[in-house]
Amino acid sequence: xxxxxxxxxxxxxYLLLGxxxxxxxxxxxxxxxxxxxxxxxxxxxxxxxGGTFSPDVSAAVMxxxxxxxxxxxxxxxxxxxxxxxxxxxVFDAPALARLSGPDxxxxxxEGLPRAVGKIxxxxxxxxxTGLADASGNTILVSADVKLTAKARTEKGVIGxxxxxxxxxxxxxxxxxxxxxxxxxxxxxxxxxSVAPTTTGAKESSGK
Numbered sequence: 069x070x071x072x073x074x075x076x077x078x079x080x081x082y083l084l085l086g087x088x089x090x091x092x093x094x095x096x097x098x099x100x101x102x103x104x105x106x107x108x109x110x111x112x113x114x115x116x117x118g119g120t121f122s123p124d125v126s127a128a129v130m131x132x133x134x135x136x137x138x139x140x141x142x143x144x145x146x147x148x149x150x151x152x153x154x155x156x157x158v159f160d161a162p163a164l165a166r167l168s169g170p171d172x173x174x175x176x177x178e179g180l181p182r183a184v185g186k187i188x189x190x191x192x193x194x195x196x197t198g199l200a201d202a203s204g205n206t207i208l209v210s211a212d213v214k215l216t217a218k219a220r221t222e223k224g225v226i227g228x229x230x231x232x233x234x235x236x237x238x239x240x241x242x243x244x245x246x247x248x249x250x251x252x253x254x255x256x257x258x259x260x261s262v263a264p265t266t267t268g269a270k271e272s273s274g275k
Contacts, residue, residue: 100146100187102137106130107193107212113200121198125206128244129196129236132158133211136246137189141228144177145187145219160237160245174253174267177217177228181259185220209236209244226257 106129109121139154155164155176167175191214199208210233217228232251236244252266 099185100138100142101189102134102142103188103190104130104134104137105191105193107195109196109198111198111200111206113204114202119198119200119204121196122206125198125209125244126196128238129209129211130194132236132244132246133194133213133234136234137215137217140176141189141215141217141230142187145180145183145217145226145228148180148182149178150176157243158246160239160247163245163247163249171249171267174251174265175249177255180228180255181221181223181226181257183219183226184222187217187219189215189217191215207237208247210234211236221257221259223258226255226260228256228260229254 106126109126111119111121113119135154136158139151139158143149143151143154155167159167195212197210197212198206200206212233213230215228215230219226230251230253232249234246234251235248237247238244249267
């Protein structure tokens with residue numbers, strides 16, 4: 069199943085901002101492209117494997133993952149730090165608290181050379197696995213990601229690869245948010261750290 073959601077997910081999402089270098093330097097068009105699609109889906113319950121993965125849940129999860137890519141990857145590459153206000157729409161409260169600790173460097177990009185040209189964020193189709201309670205309500209979804217960001221900076225092209233699993237759960241209002249993760253992040257290119265950073269599995273919400 070391929071899910072194309074909103075203005076931030078799908079093919080050909082380009083926000084042309086128009087950035088021009090000085091007369092002696094190169095000229096780049098600053099734009100962002102986030103291409104994320106849902107891959108195979110599966111559903112488990114507390115008593116058996118199987119069941120139907122709701123398209124509405126899939127769409128909601130992909131919207132959150134797209135918002136994550138925008139606020140935690142694209143914005144830092146453009147402005148040097150994450151979109152802090154937007155993160156509250158992506159992570160639940162316990163997960164946000166974890167981002168003040170050592171997991172921050174794994175989950176968020178910041179302090180990288182700023183992009184002056186195009187930023188691309190892409191991933192192979194993202195497999196989604198749901199967990200339903202005895203009543204059939206989906207209470208958790210795990211998303212296996214391999215997010216790759218590429219950006220041109222004044223010193224050259226840099227890349228970020230983030231591989232692992234996000235765990236999402238609906239909040240009290242029904243909005244799906246990231247509540248846990250197991251990730252490895254590798255940054256490369258001029259001005260980036262050469263050592264991958266890794267965080268272990270931990271669900272923040274306790275659900």
